[in-house]
Amino acid sequence: MRVVHRLFEMLIPRRPVSHQAKDRDNLQDWKNYVYGRARSAWARGLPLYGSSFRFTIVYLCGDSPADIDNIIKPIQDALVGVVFSDDSLVSDVDSHRRFISDGIDLTNLPALLIEGALSGEECVYVAVDSAGPLGSYL
Template sequence: MSTLLFEMLIPKRPVSHQAKNRENLQAWKDYVYGRARIEWIGGTPIVTPGLRLMLVYLCDDSPADIDNIIKPIQDALVGVVYADDSLVSDVDSHRRFLSDAIDITNLPSLLVTGVTLGEECIYIRVSLAENLEAYI
C-alpha cells in the first residue's frame, strides 16, 4: 500500500467538470479548496512528483459521471495539498451506490464515516504513487 499523505471527506454531491452552470462549478471547486485548507496539516504544498489521487464517490441512484468529477477536485487541491496537478501521475476513481451493501471491514475510518452518513459524499486520498507493476 502506498504512503498516505492526505485524506478528507467532502459531505456533498460533487459537481461535474461539464456542468453548464460555471458558477456552480467554481463554487464547488472553492468549497473543496476551502475544506482542503482546513484539513491539510502538512504546511506547504507537496512539490514531489509521483502522487496518486484516489476518489471514492458514494452516490445516490442518479450519480454524476465519475470521470467528470475528477478534474474539479484535482484542480481544487492545487496550492494546498500539492503545488501543481502535474505532480499527480496516478488517478483512481470509484463510484459506489449507497443503496448497495458496502463492507466497511477494511476501509479507512474516514471512508467508513462516509458510508455510515448515508448521504452523497466524496472520499479523497493523496498518497505516493507505487511502481507500475503494483497496479497491473
C-alpha cells in the same frame, strides 16, 4: 493487505459537481468548497513538490450519480496550491463509484470513508499518496 501511509485524505460531504456543468458559477462554488475543506484538512503547511502522486477518489452516490470521470478534475484542481503544487504531479488516478443503497462492505476501509458510508448521504472520499511502481497497480 498493503499498508498505505496517506499523505492526505479528506471527506467531502456533498454531491460532487461535474467539470462539464453548464452552471459555471456552481462549478466554481464547488471548487471553492473543496479547496476550503482541503485547507482545513491539510496539516503540512506548504504543498507537496517534486514527486509523483496517486490521487484516489471514492464517490458514494445516490440515484442519478454524476459520471465518475467528470468529477475528478474539479476536485484535483481544488487541491492545487494546498496539497500539491501542481496537478501535473499526479501520475496515477484511481476512481471508484458505489451506490449507497447497495450497501457497502466496511471491512478494511479508511476511517473517513467508513464515516461517509455510515452517513447515508452522497459524499466523496479523497486520498493522495506517493505513486508506486506501475507493477503494484497491475
